[in-house]
Amino acid sequence: MQQSKTLKEIAEYLGGTVRGDGAVRVGGLAPLETAGPDTITFLANHKYAAKVAETKAGAVLMAPGNESYGRNVVEVANPYLGFAKLLTLFYTSPHPGLGILPESNVGTGVTMGEGISIYPGACVGNNVTIGARTVIHSGAVIYEGAVIGDDCVVHANVVIRERCRLGNRVIIQPGAVIGSDGFGYAPDGRGYYRIPQIGIVVLEDDVEVGANTTVDRAALEVTLVKQGTKLDNLVQVAHNCQIGRDCMIVSQVGISGSTKVGDHVTLAGQVGVAGHLTIGDNVMVGAKSGVPNSLAANAGYSGYPAQPHKEWLKSMAVVxxxxxxxxxxxxxxxxxxxxxxxxxx
Missing domain, CATH: 1.20.5 (Single alpha-helices involved in coiled-coils or other helix-helix interfaces)
Structure with a gap:
C-alpha cells in the first residue's frame, strides 16, 4: 500500500472536489460498514445512502448532491470509477523488472524488452518477442513465434500458442489458453477427419482474458479480439470469431465459430451464440439467453431463443x-x- 494522501490530493487525482476538511489524510479504502478514520469509503448505489450516517470512514467518495451526514466527502461524477482508480493508487505499484529468473526455460532467438520478468518454471519458445515490462509467471508456456507487447501480464499456467499476437497492456489470468485448435472436423463417411487449424489469435491493446478461458485459433486467418474487450472466466471464443472493441463477455459465455460481435456489446453469463452470426454494436444480451440468429444493433435481448427484451418480459409474465x-x-x-x-x- 502506498503512503497516505490528503483528501485534497485525492480529489485532484480523481478530478473531483472536496466537501469538508481537505487536509484529512487516508491510506486506503474500505466498505461503508468496516471503514475507519484512516480510510476512505464509497457510495456507488443510492440505496445504501443511509449507511453514510453510520460509517466511521475518514471520508466518503460519492456523486454530487448526496447527503453527507456531516462526513468529509470527495465528490466525483462516477464514484464506482473513482473507487477503482483509488484501488490502483493505494494498492498497486509497477512490477519490478527481475529479468530471466533461474529455472525458467527460454529458447533461442527470443527478443525481450527492458524491465521484463520471467519467473521460474515458465517456458518461452524459440523466436518469441516479449515487450518491455511484461511479466511471465511460473508455469506459463509461450509457443514458438508468439508476440507479446509491452506491459502485459501472463499469469501462471497460461498457454499462448504458436504465432499468436498480444498487444500492449494485455492481462491473461491463470489457466487461460490463447490459440488452441479450433473445433474443425470433416465427416469422411466413417468418422471425422481433423482439419488443421493454421491461423492465429490476435488480442489487441488492453484486452483482458479471465481464468480458464479459451480463445481458439482461426482455421486459416485470424480470430480477433479488439481493443479494450474483457473476457471473464470460463469463456469460449471459437475459431474465426471477431469480437469488437470494449465488449464485456461474462462468465460461461460460448461463442461459436465465425461469429462477428460488434463494439460495446455485453453478453451476460451463460449466453450461447450460434455460429456465422452478426451481433450489432451496443447490443446487450441477458443471462442464459440463446442466440440462434443475428441481432440488430442498439437493442437489448433476452430469452431462449433470444428476442427483444420487452417482448421477453411479456412472455415471462404469461409463463x-x-x-x-x-x-x-x-x-x-x-x-x-x-x-x-x-x-x-
Whole structure:
C-alpha cells in the first residue's frame, strides 16, 4: 500500500472536489460498514445512502448532491470509477523488472524488452518477442513465434500458442489458453477427419482474458479480439470469431465459430451464440439467453431463443400465470362439454 494522501490530493487525482476538511489524510479504502478514520469509503448505489450516517470512514467518495451526514466527502461524477482508480493508487505499484529468473526455460532467438520478468518454471519458445515490462509467471508456456507487447501480464499456467499476437497492456489470468485448435472436423463417411487449424489469435491493446478461458485459433486467418474487450472466466471464443472493441463477455459465455460481435456489446453469463452470426454494436444480451440468429444493433435481448427484451418480459409474465391459465382452461373445457351434452338432448 502506498503512503497516505490528503483528501485534497485525492480529489485532484480523481478530478473531483472536496466537501469538508481537505487536509484529512487516508491510506486506503474500505466498505461503508468496516471503514475507519484512516480510510476512505464509497457510495456507488443510492440505496445504501443511509449507511453514510453510520460509517466511521475518514471520508466518503460519492456523486454530487448526496447527503453527507456531516462526513468529509470527495465528490466525483462516477464514484464506482473513482473507487477503482483509488484501488490502483493505494494498492498497486509497477512490477519490478527481475529479468530471466533461474529455472525458467527460454529458447533461442527470443527478443525481450527492458524491465521484463520471467519467473521460474515458465517456458518461452524459440523466436518469441516479449515487450518491455511484461511479466511471465511460473508455469506459463509461450509457443514458438508468439508476440507479446509491452506491459502485459501472463499469469501462471497460461498457454499462448504458436504465432499468436498480444498487444500492449494485455492481462491473461491463470489457466487461460490463447490459440488452441479450433473445433474443425470433416465427416469422411466413417468418422471425422481433423482439419488443421493454421491461423492465429490476435488480442489487441488492453484486452483482458479471465481464468480458464479459451480463445481458439482461426482455421486459416485470424480470430480477433479488439481493443479494450474483457473476457471473464470460463469463456469460449471459437475459431474465426471477431469480437469488437470494449465488449464485456461474462462468465460461461460460448461463442461459436465465425461469429462477428460488434463494439460495446455485453453478453451476460451463460449466453450461447450460434455460429456465422452478426451481433450489432451496443447490443446487450441477458443471462442464459440463446442466440440462434443475428441481432440488430442498439437493442437489448433476452430469452431462449433470444428476442427483444420487452417482448421477453411479456412472455415471462404469461409463463408465471400458466398454472392458473391451465386451471381456467380445464374449467372452460368442462363447461363446454356440459353445454354440448345439453344441446344433444
Amino acid at each position: 408465471s400465470n400458466l398454472p392458473a391459465l391451465k386451471k381456467t382452461v380445464g374449467s372452460l373445457e368442462k363447461r363446454i362439454a356440459e353445454l354440448e351434452e345439453q344441446l344433444k338432448k
